[in-house]
Amino acid sequence: MNNDIIINIQQLVKRFPIGKGEFTALKGITTSFRKGEFAGLIGPSGSGKTTLLNIIGSLDMPSEGEVTVLDVSVGSLTAKQAALLRKEKLGFIFQSYNLLQVHTVFENVEFPLLLLHYNASERKKMVMEALDWVGLTDKAQSKPSQLSGGECQRVAIARAMVKKPVLVLADEPTANLDATNSHTILRTMEKLNKELQTTFIFATHDEKVISYLHRKVFLDDGYIVKDEWVKND
Amino acid sequence: MRIAIQLALRNLLGAGLRTWLNAIVLSFSFVAIIWMQGLMVGWDYQAKRDMQEWEIGKGQYWHALYDPYDALSLENSHAVLPNQLQLMADKHSAVPILITPATMYPNGRMLHVHLRGIPSDQTLLNIPTQVLDTVLTDALPIVIGSSMARSAGLKKGSRTMIQWRDSKGTFDAVEAEVVDLFVSNVPSIDAGQVWMELTKLQALTGLPHHATIVSLQDTEQLPNTLGDFVLKQQSDLTKEIDEMIQTKSAGQSVFYIVLLLLAMLAIFDTQILSIFRRQKEIGTYIALGYTRQQVVGLFTIEGAMYAVLAAFVALLYGIPFFIWQSKVGFTIPMETSDFGMAIAPVMYPVYSVGLIVSTTLIVFVTTTIVSYLPARRIAKMNPTDALRGKIQ
Numbered sequence: 001m002n003n004d005i006i007i008n009i010q011q012l013v014k015r016f017p018i019g020k021g022e023f024t025a026l027k028g029i030t031t032s033f034r035k036g037e038f039a040g041l042i043g044p045s046g047s048g049k050t051t052l053l054n055i056i057g058s059l060d061m062p063s064e065g066e067v068t069v070l071d072v073s074v075g076s077l078t079a080k081q082a083a084l085l086r087k088e089k090l091g092f093i094f095q096s097y098n099l100l101q102v103h104t105v106f107e108n109v110e111f112p113l114l115l116l117h118y119n120a121s122e123r124k125k126m127v128m129e130a131l132d133w134v135g136l137t138d139k140a141q142s143k144p145s146q147l148s149g150g151e152c153q154r155v156a157i158a159r160a161m162v163k164k165p166v167l168v169l170a171d172e173p174t175a176n177l178d179a180t181n182s183h184t185i186l187r188t189m190e191k192l193n194k195e196l197q198t199t200f201i202f203a204t205h206d207e208k209v210i211s212y213l214h215r216k217v218f219l220d221d222g223y224i225v226k227d228e229w230v231k232n233d
Numbered sequence: 234m235r236i237a238i239q240l241a242l243r244n245l246l247g248a249g250l251r252t253w254l255n256a257i258v259l260s261f262s263f264v265a266i267i268w269m270q271g272l273m274v275g276w277d278y279q280a281k282r283d284m285q286e287w288e289i290g291k292g293q294y295w296h297a298l299y300d301p302y303d304a305l306s307l308e309n310s311h312a313v314l315p316n317q318l319q320l321m322a323d324k325h326s327a328v329p330i331l332i333t334p335a336t337m338y339p340n341g342r343m344l345h346v347h348l349r350g351i352p353s354d355q356t357l358l359n360i361p362t363q364v365l366d367t368v369l370t371d372a373l374p375i376v377i378g379s380s381m382a383r384s385a386g387l388k389k390g391s392r393t394m395i396q397w398r399d400s401k402g403t404f405d406a407v408e409a410e411v412v413d414l415f416v417s418n419v420p421s422i423d424a425g426q427v428w429m430e431l432t433k434l435q436a437l438t439g440l441p442h443h444a445t446i447v448s449l450q451d452t453e454q455l456p457n458t459l460g461d462f463v464l465k466q467q468s469d470l471t472k473e474i475d476e477m478i479q480t481k482s483a484g485q486s487v488f489y490i491v492l493l494l495l496a497m498l499a500i501f502d503t504q505i506l507s508i509f510r511r512q513k514e515i516g517t518y519i520a521l522g523y524t525r526q527q528v529v530g531l532f533t534i535e536g537a538m539y540a541v542l543a544a545f546v547a548l549l550y551g552i553p554f555f556i557w558q559s560k561v562g563f564t565i566p567m568e569t570s571d572f573g574m575a576i577a578p579v580m581y582p583v584y585s586v587g588l589i590v591s592t593t594l595i596v597f598v599t600t601t602i603v604s605y606l607p608a609r610r611i612a613k614m615n616p617t618d619a620l621r622g623k624i625q
């Protein structure tokens with residue numbers, strides 16, 4: 001069972017410098033995630049959800065403790081190695097979509113494949129497949145500014161998923177969406193989780209998201225206060 | 234690198250108007266620099282050609298004592314033409330010229346001039362010497378340049394008294410008639426110069442077969458000294474033009490720098506603005522697997538690409554403009570006699586491939602540097618701060 005573990009966190013502490021002092025956002029987190037999980041970090045604003053997600057995503061470094069993601073220790077990665085990890089293995093979904101505004105939908109989804117040096121025909125095939133997952137094949141040539149919020153987030157999901165990453169990190173993906181759109185993208189992600197065995201970790205306090213999760217990790221004030229598995233089916 | 238170029242181009246074209254404004258501003262610098270440099274090259278080329286055609290041929294022999302800046306040297310700086318040069322003169326491949334100081338009294342004024350004797354049948358130089366053979370019973374036929382005519386108040390057909398001293402120091406005088414005027418851009422054969430037939434001047438001064446300088450059709454296989462005469466290559470004689478053009482170019486480079494600076498300021502400003510406005514985008518690139526250094530590279534390429542776009546924009550209106558200019562020429566908005574040497578009132582710019590390539594390179598390199606400097610800040614950004622767009 002242990003070899004299924006793709007994220008292992010031991011005694012993680014994260015401190016931010018604030019003026020002359022410091023602020024401790026994570027105060028000793030120990031947990032792990034297995035391949036294929038559909039898990040969420042849940043907690044009030046300021047509880048440290050984004051901070052934890054960023055460290056798992058190697059966008060930020062632990063101050064103390066050990067974080068291992070896909071067999072590499074995040075704390076010891078160089079910027080280049082961290083970029084490689086993100087490029088090859090991780091997908092990100094953001095609250096505000098973070099699409100490249102001047103690029104078309106197709107180009108946005110194509111971006112991670114460009115970085116991975118896929119050739120043009122492979123890229124085209126993979127992008128169209130990803131757009132098919134999120135139901136946006138007909139919007140391939142649109143610009144993000146021409147799409148609704150829900151459509152933008154679906155593009156972001158396609159972009160995160162197109163390279164079939166091992167792990168997708170989604171920070172408040174539904175915060176800017178209405179209920180209908182939220183359910184659509186959640187069902188999409190649930191489907192991809194099942195079909196591709198992609199691990200999803202959310203940071204959220206949205207009840208709609210929480211209702212889809214198979215595992216709920218509750219954070220408060222930098223601590224894990226509860227860790228709950230939901231029985232499947 | 235290829236991906237970065239592709240992305241940079243997408244970003245630039247996506248940015249639309251701002252991109253094209255920068256490209257257009259930069260293209261002005263491009264076109265102006267090439268145009269002005271071309272003017273300098275054209276000027277240099279034209280001045281040298283005029284000098285060759287009107288004064289020096291492919292080179293000259295000078296009497297060893299001849300000094301064009303010392304009028305007094307003329308008294309002694311002449312000698313009998315060596316045989317070899319005489320033979321060449323007979324075959325029209327050399328033009329001996331005798332120079333004697335004289336005084337002219339046009340319209341009651343007194344002017345110090347140089348009498349220049351030149352064979353009337355010479356064909357090497359553009360001076361209209363054939364008319365010096367005009368037969369006048371009571372006057373000496375002379376030819377002068379238009380600027381000399383203006384300053385002396387003489388016209389074609391005007392008569393004036395000319396006085397000189399012969400080889401024994403005796404004053405003598407003769408009435409001369411202007412049988413023709415010529416228009417030349419070479420001041421040294423025009424201002425203060427009075428042209429007459431060589432043998433007549435030799436007779437008047439009592440210096441048969443003497444010459445001061447000899448213009449040559451060709452200098453190949455000619456000895457460095459021939460009797461009292463010393464060979465001057467064309468490049469030695471036109472050195473002053475190069476020097477003057479260089480001084481002028483140096484003066485103009487201030488103008489280039491200002492032009493470039495303006496364009497660079499626009500690009501610098503755009504870069505700074507982008508880096509602040511596009512923080513989330515920068516964070517996104519990093520989240521998707523770019524290193525910060527790669528993002529710096531991307532932004533630098535974006536900036537450098539302004540030079541490429543500017544080159545294209547410059548092509549659009551620059552090429553027709555350059556072609557038109559090299560045909561019509563550029564009329565210099567100043568008195569050309571202010572320059573003590575050959576300068577045409579209309580200059581035809583010459584655009585060489587080297588000029589265009591070197592200018593493009595300079596603009597490209599400066600643009601790249603100016604784009605890189607602000608982009609370096611990205612390397613110091615914290616990716617998570619960038620993603621939130623919170624950097625101040």
Ligand SMILES: Nc1ncnc2c1ncn2[C@@H]1O[C@H](COP(=O)(O)OP(=O)(O)OP(=O)(O)O)[C@@H](O)[C@H]1O
Pocket residue numbers: 016017018023024025043044045046047048049050051052203618
């Ligand atoms: N770069 C930083 N510098 C200083 N303090 C920070 C920084 N990033 C986060 N914090 C602090 O750490 C704490 C946790 O922040 P975090 O963004 O992880 O919260 P969150 O749980 O994601 O909240 P929200 O639900 O509002 O997104 C907050 O108090 C925040 O102010």
Ligand SMILES: [Mg+2]
Pocket residue numbers: 049050051171203
């Ligand atoms: Mg958060």
